Amino acid sequence: MLKSIVALLAIAAVVVIGVAAYSGDNNINTYNPADVINNTSNNNSTQKIINQQNNSQKTMISAQEAQEIAQTYIEEPGATAGTPNLVELNGQMIYVVPVIMDGKTVGQIEIDAYTGKNVGGAGGVA
Numbered sequence: 310m311l312k313s314i315v316a317l318l319a320i321a322a323v324v325v326i327g328v329a330a331y332s333g334d335n336n337i338n339t340y341n342p343a344d345v346i347n348n349t350s351n352n353n354s355t356q357k358i359i360n361q362q363n364n365s366q367k368t369m370i371s372a373q374e375a376q377e378i379a380q381t382y383i384e385e386p387g388a389t390a391g392t393p394n395l396v397e398l399n400g401q402m403i404y405v406v407p408v409i410m411d412g413k414t415v416g417q418i419e420i421d422a423y424t425g426k427n428v429g430g431a432g433g434v435a
Contacts, residue, residue, distance in 0.1 A: 367423045375404035378425050379418040383408055388415065395422060403428060 370378075372393040379390040391407035391414065402422035407414045408430075416432025 375420040379406035
């Protein structure tokens with residue numbers, strides 16, 4: 310009885326070794342943290358390239374258009390939209406349009422350079 314158990318174990322070991330040798334490294338899954346970091350870095354770089362390509366295919370609005378759009382959001386009498394400044398903010402191209410009152414900057418309105426949407430701002434007349 311003991312001889313047959315040993316024989317079965319020996320056959321099983323040979324089969325396992327044979328399968329492992331036949332399959333090679335193709336079916337072995339390994340975890341390498343560096344691969345995750347590299348893939349994340351590559352994905353971020355790829356996303357930046359895609360964003361740049363998408364932006365290059367779009368038409369940017371003019372500074373004059375951004376100023377006119379910003380003016381529609383100003384409710385304070387006597388306040389006007391100043392000269393826009395095109396900047397990149399968090400990967401997004403925006404016009405920062407100052408809000409001018411009595412010759413002083415009292416706030417700003419941020420206009421997306423591609424869509425013309427109001428995406429934020431700061432300040433205001435107290």
